[in-house]
Amino acid sequence: MSLSYHNPQRTARSAALYPKACEVIPAGVNSTARARFSGWDPYPLFIDHGTGAHLFDVDGNRYVDYLLGLGPMLLGHRPPGVTAAVVRAIQERGTVFALPTEDEARLAHLIIDSIPSVEQVRLCNTGTEAVIYALRLARTFTGRQKIIRFEGMYHGFADGVYWSKHPDLREAGPDDRPVPVPQGPGIPACIGEQLIILPWNDVGALRAAIEREGDNIAAVLTEAVMCNTGCILPEPGYLEAMRELTAARGILLIFDEVITGFRLHLAGAQGRYNIRPDLSVFAKGLGGGFPVAALGGRKDIMSLAADGTVSIAGTYTANTIAVAAALAALEELRAPQMYQQLNTRCERLYSGLEQIFQDARMPAYVVGVGPVMQVWFAERAIRNYRDAIRHASHTRFRRWWEGMLNRGVLFHPHAFENLFVSFAHSDDDVAATLDAAKATVADMKAHG
Numbered sequence: 483m484s485l486s487y488h489n490p491q492r493t494a495r496s497a498a499l500y501p502k503a504c505e506v507i508p509a510g511v512n513s514t515a516r517a518r519f520s521g522w523d524p525y526p527l528f529i530d531h532g533t534g535a536h537l538f539d540v541d542g543n544r545y546v547d548y549l550l551g552l553g554p555m556l557l558g559h560r561p562p563g564v565t566a567a568v569v570r571a572i573q574e575r576g577t578v579f580a581l582p583t584e585d586e587a588r589l590a591h592l593i594i595d596s597i598p599s600v601e602q603v604r605l606c607n608t609g610t611e612a613v614i615y616a617l618r619l620a621r622t623f624t625g626r627q628k629i630i631r632f633e634g635m636y637h638g639f640a641d642g643v644y645w646s647k648h649p650d651l652r653e654a655g656p657d658d659r660p661v662p663v664p665q666g667p668g669i670p671a672c673i674g675e676q677l678i679i680l681p682w683n684d685v686g687a688l689r690a691a692i693e694r695e696g697d698n699i700a701a702v703l704t705e706a707v708m709c710n711t712g713c714i715l716p717e718p719g720y721l722e723a724m725r726e727l728t729a730a731r732g733i734l735l736i737f738d739e740v741i742t743g744f745r746l747h748l749a750g751a752q753g754r755y756n757i758r759p760d761l762s763v764f765a766k767g768l769g770g771g772f773p774v775a776a777l778g779g780r781k782d783i784m785s786l787a788a789d790g791t792v793s794i795a796g797t798y799t800a801n802t803i804a805v806a807a808a809l810a811a812l813e814e815l816r817a818p819q820m821y822q823q824l825n826t827r828c829e830r831l832y833s834g835l836e837q838i839f840q841d842a843r844m845p846a847y848v849v850g851v852g853p854v855m856q857v858w859f860a861e862r863a864i865r866n867y868r869d870a871i872r873h874a875s876h877t878r879f880r881r882w883w884e885g886m887l888n889r890g891v892l893f894h895p896h897a898f899e900n901l902f903v904s905f906a907h908s909d910d911d912v913a914a915t916l917d918a919a920k921a922t923v924a925d926m927k928a929h930g
C-alpha cells in the first residue's frame with residue numbers, strides 16, 4: 483500500500499471531515515497556519531489526541547510530533563503535573579474572578595527569578611496581546627512613535643505589527659532599506675508610517691536607521707533567534723550591537739520571546755545569548771500548553787502600568803487555569819539538569835540529520851538552537867528573510883515533509899515554520915526520526 487498523504491485509505495476520516503468543516507468554518511480551520519493554503523494540502527490532518535511526544539490522527543495514525551501545537555507543548559501533550567494542577571484549579575477554585583489571587587504574585591516571583599531582565603511582570607493571554615502592550619509601554623516611556631521591526635519576523639497578528647512578515651519581494655523595496663508591506667488587506671496604511679522595516683543580521687542597516695531617525699524611534703522589536711522564517715541564528719556580535727546601538731540613543735530593546743522564552747534556556751534566548759533587553763514578551767513556552775503570556779522588564783518602564791498611565795487589561799488575564807498551568811510548568815522547568823538533558827537529545831537529532839544529508843550528498847543543512855530547529859534545503863547559508871526566499875528550495879522541503887509524514891514524523895509543511903522538540907521526546911523518538919529521515923532522503927535521491 484502506498485503511504486502517500488493523499489492516499490484516502492490512510493487519512494480517509496480527515497479527508498471526509500475537511501469539506502464538512504469548510505462548510506461552516508472558513509478554510510475549515512481556526513488559524514491561518516492550519517489552512518490548506520499554508521501547506522496542509524490537500525487537507526489538514528484532523529487530530530484525535532496527543533500524549534507525550536506523540537499525536538494520533540482521527541484515522542489512528544501515530545506521529546512523533548515536532549509540530550507541538552506550533553510551540554506550546556514544550557512539556558509534551560497532557561503533561562501530568564500541569565494537567566493535574568489545571569483540573570484542581572477548575573474543580574476546587576473556579577476560573578475567572580476579576581480580582582487578584584495569591585498565586586498570581588507567586589507566579590510573578592517565579593518568572594522574575596528565572597529571567598534576570600524582568601523586574602516586574604504582567605500576564606496576558608496570548609503573545610499578540612503581550613506585544614501590543616510592550617509597544618504601548620515603549621511609546622509612552624520614550625515619547626516617540628516609531629518601531630523598528632525586521633523582515634521575516636512575526637510578532638502576532640495585531641494591525642500595528644502584522645507587516646513585512648513574508649512580503650512579496652517585488653513590493654518590499656531595496657535589500658538594505660525595505661519598505662513596510664502589510665501582511666494582507668484590512669490593515670490601515672497609516673500604521674506603516676510608524677514602522678521601520680530592516681533586514682535582520684545586518685548591523686550596518688540598523689546603525690544607519692538609528693543614525694537617521696533615532697530621535698523618533700521608541701523601540702527595536704526583535705526575536706533573538708528568527709523563528710518565523712525557518713530557524714535563523716543571530717550572527718556573532720549582532721545582538722550585542724543591537725543592545726549597544728539602542729541603549730546609546732535611548733531606544734528600548736524589546737525581545738519577543740514568545741517562541742524562545744523558557745525553551746532555549748530557563749531565561750530564554752536572552753539567557754542563552756546573555757543579552758539584557760529592556761522589555762520581553764513570553765508565551766508559548768510558559769503555560770505547558772495552556773494560553774498564557776507575560777510581558778515583563780525594567781521596573782521604571784513597567785511601572786507606567788502601576789497608576790494606570792498605560793492601561794494593560796483583559797477579562798481573562800491571569801485566570802486560574804492560566805496561572806495554575808504556568809506555575810506547574812515553571813516548577814518542572816526549574817528542576818536541575820532539565821535543559822541540559824533536552825539539549826543533549828537535540829544535538830543527537832541534529833547531528834544525526836546532518837550526517838544523513840552529508841552521506842547522501844544532499845545540499846541541505848540543519849539550523850537549530852536548543853529544541854527549535856529547521857532544515858534548509860539550500861546550497862548556502864541563510865542569514866535573513868530575503869536569503870530564504872532566494873536560496874531555499876520549497877519543492878525539496880515539500881518532498882522531505884511528505885516523506886517524513888508518511889513515515890510517522892509530523893511537523894509543519896512550510897519551510898518557514900520550525901520543528902520543536904519537547905521534554906517528552908525520548909531517545910527512541912530520536913532514533914525513529916533518524917530512521918525515517920534516512921529512508922526519506924534515499925527516496926528523494928532515487929527520484930531526482
Ligand SMILES: Cc1ncc(COP(=O)(O)O)c(C=O)c1O
Pocket residue numbers: 552607608609610611613636637638639705709710738739740741765
Ligand atoms: C515570535 C512570535 N511572537 C508573537 C506571536 C503571537 O503569539 P500568539 O499566537 O500567542 O498571539 C507568535 C506566534 O506564533 C510568535 O511566533
